[in-house]
Amino acid sequence: LAAKALTLVRPYDDPKIADAVIGRLGNFAPDATAAAMDLLTSRKSLANDLLDALASKKIDRSVLSAYYARQMTLLGDEKLNERIAKEWGQVRNGNEAMRDQIRKTVNAYRGAPLWAFDAGAGKMHFQKLCASCHLPENQNIEIAPKLQGTGAKGIEYAIENIIDPNAVIGKDYQARVIRTKDGQVITGLAQAESDSSISIRTATETIQVDKSDVEEFKVSENSFMPIGLLDTLDDRQRIELLKYLMSL
Structure with missing residues (x-):
């Protein structure tokens, strides 16, 4: 019922709608959450x-998610895209070879x-290629998004993120690169930082x-993937x- 109601209010550009929907995001069922995010990424104001x-x-x-971040960039507003990069992360178009x-x-x-x-068999390939960073179940995932x-989200979403992981990068998953004075280079995700030290998860x-x-300590333009x-x-x-990933 909530999902249908959210679909019905899409034609209306009213700030009260955004306030009401955002205030309830954590309480929606999955289908209503998807409808809410479709709504909130459909207009520049929202x-x-x-x-x-x-x-x-x-x-x-x-x-x-990366899907909705990309949806917002399709609104074609430069200032909005700058905000997305600041608050969420980078969204870029891959090269033609990758798109092909x-x-x-x-x-x-x-x-x-x-x-x-x-x-x-797909799960075995997953264990070999992906499981060091991704866990399919809702476990404590430290360096990659949950795959449940x-x-x-569809096969296009999965394939795009595998083939061109740098096209859409959440801030939390941009690689950090540390170069030490003795020549060591450490690449991973920032876990914690204090006045005296930096913790990087490889x-x-x-x-x-x-x-x-x-x-040197810098944020890479690339995903850790x-x-x-x-x-x-x-x-x-x-x-x-891919069949295994579509089962998650």
Whole structure:
């Protein structure tokens, strides 16, 4: 019922709608949450209200997924895009070669007889390629987004994020790069920072570095997720992995 009601108010540009919806985001069922986010990212005024709520921590960052961040950039407002980059993270268009690879992979998946592909084998590929950072279940995930609900977002969403992980990057998942005075380079996600040290989470461990040992500390323009993960799989294995992800 809530999802249908949210769909019905889409034609109206009223700030009271944003206030009411944002105030209830944490209480909606999944279908209503999706409808609410579709609504809040459909107009520039609503998107700005959503970013205000994000900046003031009225809503959890996890509500604003990469899909909805991209939706907001499609509104075509430069100032809004600057706010998205500041409050959420970067949204960029990939190069033509990547877009072509995304299209071909989507078409290959849609054209495959999925009954002939084993999601269990896909899970094994997942364990090999992805599980050091991603966990499919709702466990304590430190360096990658939760994957529960991937299937509901559609195959295009999954394939785009695998092939071109740098196209849409939440601030929490932009890689941090530390170069130490003795020549060591540490890349990972920022976990904590104090006056005297920085903690960086890599794919395997958390490393604490004294600031007195740091020569350079910067935020990378790239995601912590590497490009080319699917290149290590053959055609069948790719479909198996994607079938598994669509089951989450």
